Amino acid sequence: MSKKITIKEVAHKVGLSITAVSQILNGKGARFSEGNIKKVFAARDELHYVPSLAARNLSNKTDVTIGVLVPAISNPFFSEFLQSIENYSDPKTHVMMIGLDGDRGQLYSAIEGLLSQGIDGLIVAVAVDGYPEVNALLKENLIPYIVLDQNNTKDSDFIAADDFHGGQLAAQYLCSLGHEKISIVAANSEATTYNLTVRLNGFLETCRDSGIKKENIQIIKTQFTKHGGQKTAAAIIAFRPTAIFTLSDELAIGVLGGLNDYGFKVPDDFSLIGYDDTDYAEFMNPKLTTIRQPIPLLAKYALEMLKNRMINPKIKEQIRTVDVELIIRDSCKKR
Structure with missing residues (x-):
């Protein structure tokens, strides 16, 4: 044979x-x-x-095939984003989804695999900054693509939530409750992306403008997962803040679990505010105060912008920002 x-x-x-x-x-x-x-x-x-x-x-x-690449399908933010892409896709649009499971070393091969399947366009929700070979791959194959807010790019279509404003909203709310000593749980260098840096900067700048001293701000960097958040509990307790800001709801649920392990309660001992408003935020105990990203809207606009580019490759660069909002629940209290 x-x-x-x-x-x-x-x-x-x-x-x-x-x-x-x-x-x-x-x-x-x-x-x-x-x-x-x-x-x-x-x-x-x-x-x-x-x-x-x-x-x-x-x-x-007669049909089009769109590839969507995310860091991890298991992350509630990206699973909701992928579901929203599916919801907004018409019957003649086929969606091929790949999650890297946190392994960015697979970024090039994942994109190459999508391209080899004959996709007509690509939505990249993974940070490609610092990967010139990935940018070259996309450019040389002339595939229309759009990047989500994890990237700081000047040479492609781009859609993002207003993360600087999100950081501002979180800081303003904690300051309005009288908190003057705050721990921030952020991503380690391996997981830090452009949008997370902007989010953190918005928070820090607002704290500074509100008169909070630099020594009263603790920044803990960890894996951008629930387990990473859980591991920060000891450092938070040692610092003794009155409030905690996590750069994602994933981190927030981990921090909450870690504090519970040590016998501390939210919001009795620490106020806690997250970011994203993923689907489980309102089912946590206590229900999580957080910054809502309009995930379905991000998906809708990403699809629209990509199809615009596919129809007319010569249109000018498309850049769009969508706003965020503070969702107040039960995890924060007055100082």
Whole structure:
């Protein structure tokens, strides 16, 4: 029985990337030279390469396929974002989703894998700053893409929540309750992204403007997970703040659990405010005060902007910011 020829072998024969060959074979090779297109089809016929049924289905010209790349599908923020993308997609839009499970080392191969499936556009919700090879991959394949707020980019379409304002709102609320000594639970350097830096800066600047002394602000950096938040409890207790601001609800639930392990209660011993307003925030005990990001709106606008770019690649750069709001529940009290 003869060995099945793979697309990798076709790519090797013509000296092009797997991504380029896949796009040409899927009828999406208009961006490539006529010479390269002819070489690919000639190699396909010579090697008797047959695309899989799935690949042929994806090449249906009447439909479009959009890739969505997120850091972790398990994170409630991104799972809601992905669900919202699905909700706003029309029947002729197919969505291919990939989560990196926190391993950014897989970023390049994940995008390459999506491109090899013949996607027509890409929504990147993973930080690509500092990965020039990823930017080069996207540019050289001329795939329309939009980046979410984890990135500080000046050369692509971009949508973000107003994280600086979100940080301001959190600080203003704690200051209004009389808190003057505050712990901040932030991401470690491995997990820090542009939007988290902006979020933190908004909070710190407002604290400074409100007269809170620098020595009364503690910044703890940890893994951007519930377990990371839980591990900060001892350091928070040692600092003895009256309030805690976590840069995500994921961290907040971990901090809450860690404080409970030591016998401390929220908000009796510490006020606690999170960020994102993920779906479990109102089901925590106590219900979590947090900054709400309009996740469905981010997804809706991301899809709209990407389709604008796909229809007309020459439109001017699209940049959009959506506002956030303070959601007051039960986890904070007056000093």
